[in-house]
Amino acid sequence: xxxxxxxxxxxxxxxxxxxxxxxxxxxxxxxxxxxxxxxxxxxxxxxxxxxxxxxxxxxxxxxxxxxxxxxxxxxxxxxxxxxxxxxxxxxxxxxxxxxxxxxxxxxxxxxxxxxxxxxxxxxxxxxxxxxxxxxxxxxxxxxxxxxxxxxxxxxxxxxxxxxxxxxxxxxxxxxxxxxxxxxxxxxxxxxxxxxxxxxxxxxxxxxxxxxxx
Numbered sequence: 001x002x003x004x005x006x007x008x009x010x011x012x013x014x015x016x017x018x019x020x021x022x023x024x025x026x027x028x029x030x031x032x033x034x035x036x037x038x039x040x041x042x043x044x045x046x047x048x049x050x051x052x053x054x055x056x057x058x059x060x061x062x063x064x065x066x067x068x069x070x071x072x073x074x075x076x077x078x079x080x081x082x083x084x085x086x087x088x089x090x091x092x093x094x095x096x097x098x099x100x101x102x103x104x105x106x107x108x109x110x111x112x113x114x115x116x117x118x119x120x121x122x123x124x125x126x127x128x129x130x131x132x133x134x135x136x137x138x139x140x141x142x143x144x145x146x147x148x149x150x151x152x153x154x155x156x157x158x159x160x161x162x163x164x165x166x167x168x169x170x171x172x173x174x175x176x177x178x179x180x181x182x183x184x185x186x187x188x189x190x191x192x193x194x195x196x197x198x199x200x201x202x203x204x205x206x207x208x209x210x211x212x213x
Contacts, residue, residue: 006032007075
């Protein structure tokens with residue numbers, strides 16, 4: 001019988017029906033997937049919950065050990081690569097719910113000032129005053145041709161006339177101003193490399209790279 005990894009199964013069949021799961025996997029795997037599915041939904045509904053709270057509710061709701069609860073927690077977190085985005089979406093939803101609830105309460109009290117503030121906050125937060133962004137037709141985007149050039153004018157830089165000639169003039173000028181600088185003879189330092197680093201064969205009996213060179 002093939003061995004099934006709970007995380008791999010959850011990646012593929014986390015929301016598959018029980019009937020299909022029972023056809024594909026052993027009952028112990030099915031039970032684990034159903035349990036993790038419930039814990040996954042709880043995690044999304046409680047994005048601010050601490051690990052300790054997750055473990056406590058898993059032990060209480062599913063009657064598992066704390067060690068198993070921590071293992072489930074690791075699986076759930078692995079299934080939430082974009083947990084931060086999921087948390088932000090949840091808080092956006094909660095914010096809209098609170099604003100709408102505030103508006104309804106103000107409407108019942110006929111508090112037009114609070115109604116106006118709530119409506120303004122809702123509109124601003126959801127950017128209803130802006131036009132919907134148009135989808136970019138990527139298939140119509142044409143790659144711009146690029147050609148290498150040494151012309152500085154393409155960058156808005158004014159070219160220097162007679163540049164090479166100007167360089168030669170400056171070289172002659174500074175060489176003439178520093179006539180006291182003379183080339184001197186020198187000798188290569190004798191580091192006695194052969195005596196300090198004698199060529200030796202490698203441990204396997206083959207010649208070293210230095211020997212070959």
